[in-house]
Amino acid sequence: MKMEDIARMAGVSKAAVSLAFSGKPGVAPETRERILQIAQEHNYEFKPRKSVADAASKAITFLVFANSGLVVDSYYQQPFFRELIHFTEERCRALGYSLMFSTISLDKLDEGITSIAESGNSQGVILLGTNLDRMQISDISGKLALPMVVVDNCYETLPIHFVEINNMMGAYEAASHLIGLGHRHIGYISSSDRIHNFEERRRGFAYAMRERGVELDPDCLFTVEPTILVAQETLKNKLDDYLGAGKPMPSAFFCECDYIAISTVKTLAEMGLRVPDDVSVIGFDNIKEARIVTPELTTVHVEKESMAKWAVNALVQEIETGSTIRNKVSVDTQLVVRQSTRAV
Known part of the structure; x- marks a missing residue:
């Protein structure tokens, strides 16, 4: 299968497919999701070629370790994660960064981390921590050796940026x-x-x-x-x-x-x-x-938009200033009353 075939199946241009695979801005999140899903269903692997322009670009990796639980390979189809990714991508773009995506099976954690660390494509990592425990997050942070923020989880004793839900x-x-x-x-x-x-x-x-x-x-x-x-x-x-x-x-x-x-x-x-x-x-x-x-x-x-802003802001600050101060951010929730509850 070629990129042209995926473009035809997704109803988009070949250029849009290339942008989706590289994680660069220029395609809507829902379009990117559709393209990645088609590629996954047809076992298509795309490895973008490096260029001087790519090496000089500012990029952040949205890193996910998938398993058979709540966070699976198609996590981006779940509404909560889809919205979080959308706001994260928007904030990255606003600060002049592109957002790349990397999904790695939990049983291949070491190989996945090594691949990202050695690629040199990313200045920092936003790690989806939903399904990860303390030891896994600590291990990932140590092996990546890149600025990192964990979203949707928090362990107070780790010297790492966390942004979680209250x-x-x-x-x-x-x-x-x-x-x-x-x-x-x-x-x-x-x-x-x-x-x-x-x-x-x-x-x-x-x-x-x-x-x-x-x-x-x-x-x-x-x-x-x-x-x-x-x-x-x-x-x-x-x-x-x-x-x-x-x-x-x-x-x-x-x-x-x-x-x-x-x-x-x-x-x-x-x-x-x-x-x-x-x-x-x-x-x-x-x-x-x-x-x-x-x-x-x-x-x-x-407040998924607020979570995304806090995460991207903290990461970019560390990337651009080298700050060693870490923050634990808990974003408050808000009750929304609709029609599924009533007084007895």
């Missing part, structure tokens, strides 16, 4: 909203893949419940896949078993992310339960799809 605050606000509407029998639907964000959301939710003297029934804790937007048979079966044991349906559910919340709304509908008339549902992330589902989803807004 997950605890967001879940605290969500629980407070439900309790303020009169809900006392509240269910919690968690992700089967556990990451830093979800653990912090559970802490914030539990803190708000304790503060207001509301107990979370252990039987009302349910676990589902976090990246499915349709009704989940496993959740339906768990709820059927719960109701079959003679227990009352919770009047509201907090879901650890919008994907889970949207899937929950659809699952409840298949069970003949109306949202919010019978059950209220609240999510987390405020992805664009939260406005498309019926009813529109009450959720916690994550």
